[in-house]
Amino acid sequence: MFQSQPKRHPLHTKLNCYYDTYYRGFEVNQHAEAPLVENYLERSLLTQTRALAHYNRVLAFRIDLRFPDWMPAFALTNDNAVLSAFFRHLNAELVKAGTKYTTVLRYVWCREQHNSDKPHYHLMMYVNYDAYYQLGRLKPSEGGGYEGRGLYHQIARAWARALGYLSCDVEGLVQVGKNPITGYPYTACLHRDDFMGQEEAVFNLSYLCKAHTKPFQQGVHVFGTSRC
Numbered sequence: 001m002f003q004s005q006p007k008r009h010p011l012h013t014k015l016n017c018y019y020d021t022y023y024r025g026f027e028v029n030q031h032a033e034a035p036l037v038e039n040y041l042e043r044s045l046l047t048q049t050r051a052l053a054h055y056n057r058v059l060a061f062r063i064d065l066r067f068p069d070w071m072p073a074f075a076l077t078n079d080n081a082v083l084s085a086f087f088r089h090l091n092a093e094l095v096k097a098g099t100k101y102t103t104v105l106r107y108v109w110c111r112e113q114h115n116s117d118k119p120h121y122h123l124m125m126y127v128n129y130d131a132y133y134q135l136g137r138l139k140p141s142e143g144g145g146y147e148g149r150g151l152y153h154q155i156a157r158a159w160a161r162a163l164g165y166l167s168c169d170v171e172g173l174v175q176v177g178k179n180p181i182t183g184y185p186y187t188a189c190l191h192r193d194d195f196m197g198q199e200e201a202v203f204n205l206s207y208l209c210k211a212h213t214k215p216f217q218q219g220v221h222v223f224g225t226s227r228c
Contacts, residue, residue: 043108045205058127059127080224086162089162097149103131108223111221111222
């Protein structure tokens, strides 16, 4: 489909294909099977820029959200209502946490589906580093489920509530996305004046902007960002 390097995506002609390895001075993660989408790159970089304009230090991290095998697939092809519910529940968790410093949640998300009957979501998220300097405990609580005060447990609870499940039901469904360079889960403290840190974040962020495995044929949004 992309061997001739078309300027526009064959399945979505409003989207511009991007083949270079740098975007606005930042190195990006090109995929072997398909190019990146320039429209998505622009919106993603704007989201990160807004986060750093608001806070001098930002905790950036990758999260992958998946559906359980036993969940019926037919209802997931219509819309992204469950993802909207996730963000609503997560924002409520952040308010309820009552941290000394507040945070505005900013994010970039994409919907993908490949060799599965269900889609999944990749996210890059940004919060005030003074409010959260790490994800906290990644393992379930001692009694099961995710009942801790850390950010990862808040994310797991939000995904469980979006699905209508208990937090003990989402073990393995909320994963910290790996840095393609190091192979380790990606979390980073971004500084407003640290270009190298921002470049690493953009490289990880650009993974969400690839055209490959985006289910355009389903007729639902496959990419989005926070509005603020």
